Amino acid sequence: MCGRFVVASVGSELVGVLRVDVEGDDLPEPSFNVAPTSQAAIVIDSAKTEPPIRRLESARWGLIPAWAKDTKIGARAFNARAEELEGKPMFRKALEKRRAVVPASGYYEWKNVDGAKIPHYIHPADGSPLFMAGLYEWWKDPAKAEDEADKWLLSFTILTRDSIGRLGSIHDRMPLFLDPDHADAWLDPTIDNVRDVLDAAIDAAPALAETLDDHVVSKAVGNVRNNSPELLEPVED
Incomplete structure (x- = not known):
């Protein structure tokens, strides 16, 4: 799973390779x-x-489908299992036409060691951006007037797959990582063979995972109120 991640920079510095x-x-x-x-x-x-316009937009983490009565459902839909998407009404329509790439500097995962949860920071070894496959939805707030600027809410979820190699020793799930080529195909809203593109990305993800580094970080990351570069610093296991 992926329950916390890091975005140390925004804008073209982070997604230049995706040609936004x-x-x-x-x-x-x-x-x-x-x-x-x-x-x-x-x-x-x-x-x-x-042709489609590629956009970098602010979105709420936790998918809120168009049919939701309120935003509460998003709190438990921040991840989606890549192998189960077609069978889930929550994600099926988004898989067909509303696919996203979530750029990050890295993400946190907790390893269970003798009953204690030890946070690790996982990130590209060369400092390049990390791209994760996602889905997005637009939700119309029934409580707001049609002309209110925030009438429509953009939300997203991050796809996961089973972990492999060193990452598998930390947690049994990991984000579905994308290289730039797979990210381009994943974003294309005109493709018909979505499952083929998804399966190709799933097959390629282990090679990307092998390029990532990880180290133990402070348990302070468990508190969402803590938000500073110091969270990334290594600590003794």
Whole structure:
């Protein structure tokens, strides 16, 4: 699973390789402790234009489908198992047309050691951005007037798959990592063979996982109120 991640920079510095056309005006500030229900920047391709426009937009972490009565459902939909998407009404429609890439500097995972949970920071060894596959939805707030600026809420979830190698020794699930080529295909809203693209990304993810480093960090990361670069510093296991 992925329950916390880090975005140490925003904008073109983070997603230049994905060739974003438009950056939103309300992108969140860098964060060293992004938690579910927080805002984070995601990359999406707008299918309403031809060709699609690639956008970097602020979105709430935790998918809220269009049919939801309120936002509460998003708090438990911050991850989605890649192998189960077609069978879940929560994610099925988004898989077809609303796919996202979630850029990050790295993410946190907790390893269970003799009953104690030890947080690890997992990140690309070369400092490059980490791209995670996601889904997004637009939710219309029935309590707000049609002309209110925040009538529509953009939300997202991060896809996961079973862990492998060293990451498997930390947790049994990991985010579905994407290289730039798979990210391009994943974002394309016009493709018909979504499962083929997804399976290709799942197959390629282990090689990407092997390029990641990890180290133990302070348990302070467990408190969402803690948010500073010091959270990334290694501590003794």
